[in-house]
Amino acid sequence: MKIEDNIETFNSLVKRQGFVWGPSPEIYGGLAGFYSYGPAGMALKNNIISLFRKELRALGFSEVECPIVTPEIVWEASGHLERFIDPVIKCKKCESIFRADKFLKEQMPDAMIDGLSFKEMEVLIKSNSLTCPECDSEFDKIEDYNLMLKTNVGAGNTAYLRPETATTTYLLFNRLSQVLRKQYPLKVFQYGKAFRNEISPRQGVLRMRSFDQFELQMFISKEQEYNLEDFNDIKHNKLPLLDWRLQDKNIAIPNQIDLEDAIEKKILKKPAYAYCLYLSYFLISKLGYPDEVIRFRQHSPNEKAHYADDAWDLEVNTTQFGWVEICGIHDRTDYDLKRHGKYSKQNFEVSMDTNPSIKEIPQILEIAYGIDRIIYTLLETNFNVEDKRINLKLSKNVAPNQVAVFPLVKNKEKIRLLAKKIHRGLLQNLIYSYYDESGSIGKRYRRQDELGTPYCVTIDYDSLEDSTVTIRERDTMTQIRIDISEIPMTIKNGLPKIKE
Ligand SMILES: [Zn+2]
Structure with a gap:
């Protein structure tokens, strides 16, 4: 960012x-x-x-x-029962609770807190007259607080x-x-x-x-x-x-x-x-x-x-x-x-x-x-704002959608059917395709940019005549015309470099 x-x-x-x-x-x-x-x-x-x-x-x-x-014995053996604990301090007056080591790190950013014993932390709190940030009162002693979530199994057997x-x-x-x-x-x-x-x-x-x-x-x-x-x-x-x-x-x-x-x-x-x-x-x-x-x-x-x-x-x-x-x-x-x-x-x-x-x-x-x-x-x-456009530059290895497929207009049935057919074909090719027909094309592009979708494919009137579509690349916003059969390879290899 x-x-x-x-x-x-x-x-x-x-x-x-x-x-x-x-x-x-x-x-x-x-x-x-x-x-x-x-x-x-x-x-x-x-x-x-x-x-x-x-x-x-x-x-x-x-x-x-x-x-x-x-069962409990697992965590007794692992040492979690004994050692998986946070040091906790409670305000004597308002009963606010804090983690002692975090509190000390915030109050004294230059002091070495890691590895201190409870006693040593108590001494630090006393000697620096540190008090409750909520009401300025004194703290009680530091106490153990185990971080494991406890539950019961069957008739009251303790488990974690x-x-x-x-x-x-x-x-x-x-x-x-x-x-x-x-x-x-x-x-x-x-x-x-x-x-x-x-x-x-x-x-x-x-x-x-x-x-x-x-x-x-x-x-x-x-x-x-x-x-x-x-x-x-x-x-x-x-x-x-x-x-x-x-x-x-x-x-x-x-x-x-x-x-x-x-x-x-x-x-x-x-x-x-x-x-x-x-x-x-x-x-x-x-x-x-x-x-x-x-x-x-x-x-x-x-x-x-x-x-x-x-x-x-x-x-x-x-x-x-x-x-x-x-x-x-x-x-x-x-x-x-x-x-x-x-x-x-x-x-x-x-x-x-x-x-x-x-x-x-x-x-x-x-x-x-x-x-x-x-x-x-x-x-x-991977979050970027480019000329007010949000662009989530996720890798195509992990992006929620690898490609989004849009019919240019949704009230033209033939375009819609072709778009749905292309979408299903991509899924069969193990390409994570997302179908979207709602809103203007500009809005649909912006939605996919925000989701990190690397490519968008638009099906229009020409697609019905010559089996080509427009494919748009997220990061450069380049748009080119390719054959429907070329969509999977283009998603895999990226848009061909355009000669200047
Ligand atoms: Zn307090």
């Missing part, structure tokens, strides 16, 4: 064209943190998911789906809506090991809903309480982490890596670093982890983000989860919210399977390498995408 483009114009477009609505249910005032996708948003989401699925199949990943509702898909995939390890015929590293992914009971979600669609995750895992041996065949094919790709030591120096966008160099310079430790960074970027690069809005940011030792060996976020620079994490890449070590092995009394030790006498618990490398955040950032970074 350029500066001259208006955030309000963008936010109203997202609702007006049916991408995202909410908080839902709107007619009852809405519950914060819950949103609905309209037809355009759902089509965009489905296109992203099918593109990811197709690419991952080619890379040897298998897909699973697990239940959303999970999963806070992530990843853990539910780990629980399948023994089964997966069998069906994937012990070919390590095992490559798996899961797409589905996860839930987070945020105390007071702000930042709109970025802080959903119910959200879509798309998480990839590699179950890998210690040896393979340093010796992964796939790494050799991609080691000279360059990524914008901002390691945590650079983050104090006000560098927002880092230089592109060759992955083999990054290992040699010890910015990254393990080739297999470097491969995961590459893979996370590879899938994102298919979606059509402008290059300059993407970076990888490493977690500082304070920010990192206690078990993580390394963690980086793939971030997108937005106008409305600054840098936004759309994907986290985590080296989780053998923490998860060790814990679940202990709590379930299962043995997760397997022999993964050339020497069958060596048995080990697999390491887990993970790539976790937030699909809703991808949708938001993709819409925002």
Whole structure:
């Protein structure tokens, strides 16, 4: 989004064209943190998911789906019961509730808040005489607030809506090991809903309480982490890596670093982890983000989860919210399977390498995408206003409609029938076509520009005579005349370059 483009114009477009609505249910005032996708948003989401699925199949990943509702013991073992908590402070007088770490970051932007204990945060609040922003009164002590949504199953058995898909995939390890015929590293992914009971979600669609995750895992041996065949094919790709030591120096966008160099310079430790960074970027690069809005940011030792060996976020620079994490890449070590092995009394030790006498618990490398955040950032970074025309420059890989088909006039039956026939033919060709006959042609073009539709085809009186149509390209607004039979190829390859 350029500066001259208006955030309000963008936010109203997202609702007006049916991408995202909410908080839902709107007619009852809405519950914060819950949103609905309209037809355009759902089509965009489905296109992203099918593109990811197709690419991952080619890379040897298998897909699973697990239940959303999970018994308590799973989250006891995973550590979520104990550690998936926010520090919360309540005003003694008006009882307003705040997240202590967020509140401190807002009040003291220069202080280092990540990694502070509850006590240390309390001391900071006291020593700086920070009070309730609503009524200026003192705060109570900081309390634990668990972010998992609790529910009951059957006759009062406590269960939780999963806070992530990843853990539910780990629980399948023994089964997966069998069906994937012990070919390590095992490559798996899961797409589905996860839930987070945020105390007071702000930042709109970025802080959903119910959200879509798309998480990839590699179950890998210690040896393979340093010796992964796939790494050799991609080691000279360059990524914008901002390691945590650079983050104090006000560098927002880092230089592109060759992955083999990054290992040699010890910015990254393990080739297999470097491969995961590459893979996370590879899938994102298919979606059509402008290059300059993407970076990888490493977690500082304070920010990192206690078990993580390394963690980086793939971030997108937005106008409305600054840098936004759309994907986290985590080296989780053998923490998860060790814990679940202990709590379930299962043995997760397997022999993964050339020497069958060596048995080990697999390491887990993970790539976790937030699909809703991808949708938001993709819409925002592709939103343009050009001479008062809104143009959503979505890639044709993901746009809700790849083409829209218009009859020039709707009261001429022969034109209408031909337009409908062309529309159905395109759908049969697996091209997402949208048929629209309402309003002037100019209005129909504008509607499709706002939906990010790359091409529009208009059927007119001449089409009845010579089987040609007008095809219009969204970004250049160029219009040319082509034969009906040429429509699919033109959508695939773009308009032929016109000689000057
Ligand atoms: Zn208060």
